Amino acid sequence: MIENIRLSFRGIFTHKMRSFLTMLGIIIGIASIIAIVSTIKGTNDQIEKNLIGSGNNTVKVALYQEDWEYSFDSGIPNGVPTVSKDTLKSLKNIDHVEGVSLYRSRQSYQAIFRNNTSLDGGYIMGVQQDYFSIAGLTIKKGRGITDKDNKKFRQVAVLDETSARLLFGEDDPIGKTIEISSTPFTIVGVCANKENFEPSMDSIDEYYTYNQSTGSKVYVPIESWPLFYQFDEPQSALLKVDATSNMTSVGKEAADVLNTYVSSSNVQYKAQDLLKQAKDIQNLSKSTNAMLIWIAGISLLVGGIGVMNIMLVTVTERTKEIGLKKAIGAKKKAILFQFLTEAIVLTSIGGIAGVITGIGLAKLISILNGTPVSISIPAMILSVLFSMAIGIIFGLLPSYKAANLDPIEALRHE
Numbered sequence: 001m002i003e004n005i006r007l008s009f010r011g012i013f014t015h016k017m018r019s020f021l022t023m024l025g026i027i028i029g030i031a032s033i034i035a036i037v038s039t040i041k042g043t044n045d046q047i048e049k050n051l052i053g054s055g056n057n058t059v060k061v062a063l064y065q066e067d068w069e070y071s072f073d074s075g076i077p078n079g080v081p082t083v084s085k086d087t088l089k090s091l092k093n094i095d096h097v098e099g100v101s102l103y104r105s106r107q108s109y110q111a112i113f114r115n116n117t118s119l120d121g122g123y124i125m126g127v128q129q130d131y132f133s134i135a136g137l138t139i140k141k142g143r144g145i146t147d148k149d150n151k152k153f154r155q156v157a158v159l160d161e162t163s164a165r166l167l168f169g170e171d172d173p174i175g176k177t178i179e180i181s182s183t184p185f186t187i188v189g190v191c192a193n194k195e196n197f198e199p200s201m202d203s204i205d206e207y208y209t210y211n212q213s214t215g216s217k218v219y220v221p222i223e224s225w226p227l228f229y230q231f232d233e234p235q236s237a238l239l240k241v242d243a244t245s246n247m248t249s250v251g252k253e254a255a256d257v258l259n260t261y262v263s264s265s266n267v268q269y270k271a272q273d274l275l276k277q278a279k280d281i282q283n284l285s286k287s288t289n290a291m292l293i294w295i296a297g298i299s300l301l302v303g304g305i306g307v308m309n310i311m312l313v314t315v316t317e318r319t320k321e322i323g324l325k326k327a328i329g330a331k332k333k334a335i336l337f338q339f340l341t342e343a344i345v346l347t348s349i350g351g352i353a354g355v356i357t358g359i360g361l362a363k364l365i366s367i368l369n370g371t372p373v374s375i376s377i378p379a380m381i382l383s384v385l386f387s388m389a390i391g392i393i394f395g396l397l398p399s400y401k402a403a404n405l406d407p408i409e410a411l412r413h414e
Helices: 003-016 017-051 085-092 131-135 148-149 161-168 204-211 222-227 244-259 276-318 321-327 332-367 377-403 409-413
Strands: 057-064 097-107 112-114 124-127 139-142 157-159 177-181 185-190 217-221 236-241 266-271
Touching: 003 017, 003 148, 003 332, 017 161, 017 332, 017 377, 085 097, 085 244, 097 131, 097 222, 097 244, 112 161, 131 236, 139 236, 148 222, 157 161, 161 185, 161 217, 177 217, 185 217, 185 236, 217 222, 244 266, 244 332, 276 332, 276 377, 321 332, 321 409, 332 377
Parallel strands: 124 217, 157 185
Antiparallel strands: 057 236, 057 266, 097 124, 097 236, 112 177, 139 185, 157 217, 177 185
């Protein structure tokens, strides 16, 4: 076996250009597959990370009217009370729940101002003091909302990085004032945005699903909510779950707890099943890119045919060598394995070169398009094994032909 491998490398280096051109189809095919798979995996990982909450496993339970989150701009629906302390305790007692924080949310148009600058489309969030830790939001400057802020109805606010940049530019916002519905609020902190990457979307529904929580946000104490909105507006709940696999079941149980106190038939609490939404978008991405992988597979097929062709040429060129080996006692099996090994070595080198090229291509795509990539080790290993399989399949016919040459006819070959 080792001798066969040595002879294979000697043959490759003897005919460098021919060997390279033979491997080119394999290299292109493997490189394309690695680049596509890395991009798909990177995109899917980023989608799940963004939607689910960067590994925080948070579930949002909010009031819905049919399939849309209820807009309190239409008023408070009848038969929906605020969440009581006992109800909050029941939510915290759900299995696999590590924490619960209540909050209120409104999308703002012409409500948030700093001088003449308006934060249109941003969200006003009325939050409890533990909201930031449960949501996995890091305070970058200043501080977050505290228990005293809520107890004393303080007019303080925390901006996310996007709203801080839009309202204050490069200036430090800490200690400065903004107006929310003409009520002044002092900025006490700036929190980090969640990482945002937007994949290609094929419909407005997908765009809404992915982007429904990516707007800029201004956080205020939940007890200060009545300064600009109604005091008895029902809250939403953010639950931190111990594992991603438990998010769906916890969300359903939390919605059932809250709906126990809802007497309206028009609205009900629903869990935002981000895990399912992430999987739906990921499946769409996978089905779209599967076609690209098949196209790349055609390149591998062409590469395999090229390997078979060059091996047939090699058998013809080395007919006398084969005849001589047979004349001195070489068996058919030994001849077959020699040429089969050459085909496998050739395609394996092409496979390894393709993997390296594919990684470089994926990194280049990431730099040019801003698309996240995640290199899949199993895909790399499978690609090399697949290239070896191509060598076996397409090298079998030339190897069989070499093994069955008549030694007398082979020695007469010119």
